Amino acid sequence: MSVRVLLPNAFQKHTNGAKEIQSSASNLPQLIDEIEVTFPALKTHLRDETGNVRRFINFYVNEEDIRFLGNEKYAFKDGDEVLLIPSIAGGCWPDGQTRFAPNCKCSCCSYCGQEECACY
């Protein structure tokens, strides 16, 4: 079984630029452990001093907030897409550079968002 995990720009400073991983975790606690093993640098940023996952980090499974699916009890299904998003996070630099991801997708314009720009 495998789920696709998408990481936000905000994490990439701590993940050497990795934007997604494949995981064989079967639930949320396992997934968080796996992320921390894969990206040790992320660990201290992901949890607070008491060891809990920071409260502003949201998890979504196939567009649904995992808290509506049973949270830690939800069993991942093969092919699930898991999305991590800190509340209100997101953003690129206007000049095509982002603070976290040096190669923000489209550098020619603000519109197409494609890796290979279709705006010419």
Add this chain to the structure above:
Amino acid sequence: MALSYELCCRECGKRYANQPLSICDECFSPLEVVVDLDAAKKTVTRESIAQGPTNMWRYQALLPVPEDYVPQTPAGWTPLLKAPRLADRIGAKNLYIKNDAVCMPTLSFKDRVVAVALANAQRFGFDTVGCSSTGNLANSVAAQAARLGLKTYILVPADLEAAKILNTQVYGANLIRIDGNYDHVNRLSSQIADRYNWGFVNVNLRPYYAEGSKTVGFEIAEQLGWRLPDNVVVPMAGGSLITKIRKAFKELIALGLVEPKDVRFFGAQATGCSPIAKAVKTGADHIEPQKPSTIARSLAIGNPADGVYAAKAIRESGGWAEDVSDVEIVSGIQELAETEGIFTETAGGVTTAVTARLYAHGRIKADDLTVSCITGNGLKTTDVLAGAYETEEAIRPRLTDFENYINEIKELNELVSGGGNVR
């Protein structure tokens, strides 16, 4: 500070230079703007403010925009009205309405936050701006971006009120309806903001955007003759406004512009989407997300970004939060219109109904100076009043017909008043 303001993490306190960034890269918590009040103290006085324009930019020195910024949109400076007839009806004696139903240019308090957000979008060099919105923000971003010549992409839940959709499209904005609720829209906005080089006013520009709400608090204090009220009642969607009014009062105290006072903050939500009110009532330190189901669509945010801070501000101030049903929301709209001549949207119905309940339950004392914040205009949500009023049959243009008609109405009214309260 190089400038008189910068970004600061609300949790770990890490400071950041001004940039389009909304969360801390250390603890992934929200950032907010801190203004250098020591620097402001030297220049900001009641007199310097009075000499400013009659709009929110009279407080420019306390807002996160470059010193030489020339404002393009005269938003704010809305009426603070004594509300004696509404007060009579709900058992209050010293009630005021802060009426952002007539905020310019798009008839909601969002004009304030967008004015600050777009000033920063221009400063950071964005040529395109966007937002996720429950409607009022969409209207305001579309209008103000048009005025500044910025391109716009605006994401809204598909079931938004028709007026709010039209009032976005008319400005030439690219409106994208999303098959989902606001929380779905908001999540998608975060992903889009990660990928596209746009200034999302309530994502990567959020720290600047949110500061615009302080002007509601500045105005209340100035319009009361530079003093603070006892209580403020504020509608809550994402929960930002209530925290920023409190921040505004604290800044005015720190600047010595008003006497220190512990103002109590009261939050208003619709029962069909009341995650913050629930947290206040249960004493929880976290927000349990909800799936919204209410006619107050402008407040229908089930996972409010500033929810924990709103609940904390309410508790710390000694205030409370309440939530009201859809029926009460419509009654609230009607009561405010009938007593004070202010036609508000559903969010204002929520605030009015909650205000009434807070007096009824003794949470607010009759003699307290209380300000109820009305944040949007009723012309945008007329659909909730569909069927509330009959369209009378036309009469012929003759005096006898008119008099017959008047007599009929009188009889009907006597019948109604004799039959008790029918509404």
